[in-house]
Amino acid sequence: GIQVEQSPPDLILQEGANSTLRCNFSDSVNNLQWFHQNPWGQLINLFYIPSGTKQNGRLSATTVATERYSLLYISSSQTTDSGVYFCAVEPPAYSNYQLIWGAGTKLIIKP
């Protein structure tokens, strides 16, 4: 089945720094979503981005479907950005539509 790999697995940054998180997938996908899980366990949907680029405040995401990767950019990091970032992909139409999740990138922003 499709493989989803996220990198780096862990990232520690000072407040104010910028970061790039990567999600690679091994086959074509119908869509891709980025999620942030805060330290209290709440999962928040950041982007629904099967292709192209989207921006929401300090966060932006780019998916290059033909090259099978997506990037999440976080600019001017804040301590509230800490948590785990997951990407999840939907396999092609002939499968059972189940989302396949990466293992996540754990981000710690130090004040």
Add this chain to the structure above:
Amino acid sequence: EAGVAQSPRYKIIEKRQSVAFWCNPISGHATLYWYQQILGQGPKLLIQFQNNGVVDDSQLPKDRFSAERLKGVDSTLKIQPAKLEDSAVYLCASSQRTTNEKLFFGSGTQLSVL
């Protein structure tokens, strides 16, 4: 707009006991999901409903887990009897239309089986 509601927030039980979790999705969302998340891992889909029909329950341990979605709205997930390895966070999510459109998650239920 109200989010996905889940209860209880925490539950501690002994092995072989039973437990039930409740979820109320965002109003109008046709698709409802139950996920299990073990510490340090990504969420694992247990069951997916489209309205009140099951779309996918291939990873649901049916010998001990059951779920229902009455009238296509609220849902309950039950474990009977619980095992130590069931200790995890149980997350409910919903999406507006068919399959995996943008997912919205509840706060989850943290289950500890002693």
